[in-house]
Amino acid sequence: MNKAGIKIENVHLSFGDTEVLKGVNLDIKPGEFFAFLGPSGSGKSTLLRAIAGFGPTPSGRILIGDRDVVGLDPWKRNVGMVFQSYALWPHLSVRNNVGFGLKERKLPAGQIKTKVDAALELVGLAHLADRMPNQLSGGQQQRIALARTIVVEPEVLLLDEPLSNLDASLRVQMRRELLRLQRQLGLTTIFVTHDQEEANTTCDRMAVLDGGVIQQIGSPQQLYDRPENLFVAKFLGTANILEGAVETDGAAKRFRTKTGDVLSLPDGSAAEGSNIVLRPQNISMSHSQSRDSLAGQVRHSEFLGSQVRYLVTAGGAEIVVDQSHSAGQTIFETGSDVHLLANTNSAVVL
Structure with missing residues (x-):
């Protein structure tokens, strides 16, 4: 043909x-x-x-x-x-x-x-x-x-x-x-x-x-x-967008959100940008604070079988977090205080 x-x-x-x-x-x-x-x-x-x-x-x-x-x-x-x-x-x-x-x-x-x-x-x-x-x-x-x-x-x-x-x-x-x-x-x-x-x-x-x-x-x-x-x-899948700005300190780069939270950026990230895009599956959630984590609170959760989708207020935005689920795994309760850790290697600064 x-x-x-x-x-x-x-x-x-x-x-x-x-x-x-x-x-x-x-x-x-x-x-x-x-x-x-x-x-x-x-x-x-x-x-x-x-x-x-x-x-x-x-x-x-x-x-x-x-x-x-x-x-x-x-x-x-x-x-x-x-x-x-x-x-x-x-x-x-x-x-x-x-x-x-x-x-x-x-x-x-x-x-x-x-x-x-x-x-x-x-x-x-x-x-x-x-x-x-x-x-x-x-x-x-x-x-x-x-x-x-x-x-x-x-x-x-x-x-x-x-x-x-x-x-x-x-x-x-x-x-x-x-x-x-x-x-x-x-x-x-x-x-x-x-x-x-x-x-x-x-x-x-x-x-x-x-x-x-x-x-x-x-x-x-x-x-x-x-x-x-x-x-x-936004059109291709769920995107979490935090507003802020890229800051440079020597060779190191970080993204500071409008609420003052800081996320370290990998080498090669955009030198400028007022938004950082994080996909839900690239964010982990726990009760423990760690470096670069965002303090937040669970507003809503949906059990979807293979995963649980959470809506969390953090960094001046509502953030969707997808956590894989297996039998016996703890589900974070609505209203609980949590800390979000983003995989910034998968983040995009725009």
Whole structure:
């Protein structure tokens, strides 16, 4: 199957007087599984549709391979798109839904049958070829929509929140299926979602968008461990943010919170910054005071089975602390005085 990289250069797009995409630049490698991640209204679906050719024509360049597709009709771009609603023809059988695009291309009937059979086999639904869409489950409909898209052998596969209509357990199953298909086909794929878990578990890299601007690009682990701004830090998982300032004493650096608490910083930390970001799992809690610990009080706790999540007031903020749980382990009572010790090797100063 053909595959191509995508290069987006200085793309702007507006709906009337509202600018939705603001100078987007992006380079997606051939065969990469890439995600656009962001809250509602961030511009992620608009950017996907601009690649597909739906909606207003943007300024800038969108290259699929070495071809600039801005201004081209969608059917001339050789991209396949799976919509949130699946958009299956209700009056056509599964076989005819999958073969629709091939029929429109006027391929011989025998070739259409061969390709449709192969696509249905790929998604594991060859035995349902003669059913109608209303006889399928949500997960089966999604796989038929995928088969209909990949059967025409696009260079790029675009997925616009394709799992959002499925229940939680089926979403987990289907995202694994999506990843299996993508790896098997080696097809350049862009997955739009607002669900960070979906992006983390499927994509090679992601772009986090907010307000029509790409905030950061990288692997899920890079963005989680080393966010470049507070928006990314807050959007990707739970982030504790303490306000203050970096202080330097010779070679040593420390972060002093606005309440006067001090946290030692490792070598190589940012020389300046007014916020320190601490993830809940990188904070330990005890009744004993130690160097660089923050005095606090437990306000709330949630038993989650494998861990206990605490809400603690300390350092002038409400801090979330995740402690792993095992049988017989003590749970800190609400209202108890505690001391928090942060692993500042995992902290980010912004």
